Amino acid sequence: MHITRYTDYSLRVLVYLASxxxxxxxxxxxxESYDISRxxxxxxxxxxxxxxxxxxxxxxxGGMRLRLSPADINIGVLIRETENELGVVECLTGNNSCxxxxxxxxxxxxxxxxxxxxxxxxxxxxxxxxxxxHRPQLLRLLQVN
Numbered sequence: 258m259h260i261t262r263y264t265d266y267s268l269r270v271l272v273y274l275a276s277x278x279x280x281x282x283x284x285x286x287x288x289e290s291y292d293i294s295r296x297x298x299x300x301x302x303x304x305x306x307x308x309x310x311x312x313x314x315x316x317x318x319g320g321m322r323l324r325l326s327p328a329d330i331n332i333g334v335l336i337r338e339t340e341n342e343l344g345v346v347e348c349l350t351g352n353n354s355c356x357x358x359x360x361x362x363x364x365x366x367x368x369x370x371x372x373x374x375x376x377x378x379x380x381x382x383x384x385x386x387x388x389x390x391h392r393p394q395l396l397r398l399l400q401v402n
Contacts (some may be wrong), residue, residue: 260336260340261339261340261341262297263297263300263301263339263340264335264336264339264340266293266297266298266301267301267304267305267335267339268332268335268386269287269291269293270287270298270301270302270305270311271305271310271311271323271327271330271335271383272383272386272387272395273287273290273291273399274311274321274322274323275323275327275383275384275386275387276387276392276395276396276399276401277322277401278322279322280322281314281318281319281320281321281322282320282321282322283319283320283321284298284299284302284321286320286401289400290399290400290401291399302321304339306321308338309324309325310323310324310325310330310335311323311324312324326384327382327383327384327386328382328383328384329382330382330383330384331378331379331381331382332378332379332381332382332383332385333375333376333377333378333379333380333381334379336375336378337375343371343375
């Protein structure tokens with residue numbers, strides 16, 4: 258299984274915001290903490306806002322924060338909402354042109370594996386990603402004051 262950079266960045270943004278509690282954070286701060294592109298983050302933040310995961314505040318002292326409690330953000334649901342295509346092999350995608358797909362057993366095996374992957378992620382929330390005991394270390398790693 259491979260998740261896209263978009264989903265990876267979505268998770269990183271949510272982890273960062275969870276570490277900040279109710280304090281507003283900016284795209285610039287998140288970009289610098291992870292050393293990732295502001296342009297990529299702008300797209301991610303826009304979608305996270307549209308999907309209701311975060312709220313944004315405009316203006317000079319604006320920023321963003323989680324709209325939901327970390328315990329209410331399910332990782333499996335987030336993966337499903339941010340990944341366009343969860344097919345790990347062509348026969349599980351909408352663009353299947355594999356000639357042997359009608360007789361091949363791989364489709365069923367990979368489908369079962371994908372289902373198990375998502376069922377495992379469904380057991381976890383954002384609160385499980387960084388337990389509160391690890392928050393001080395997270396803040397140091399992200400170089401957040």
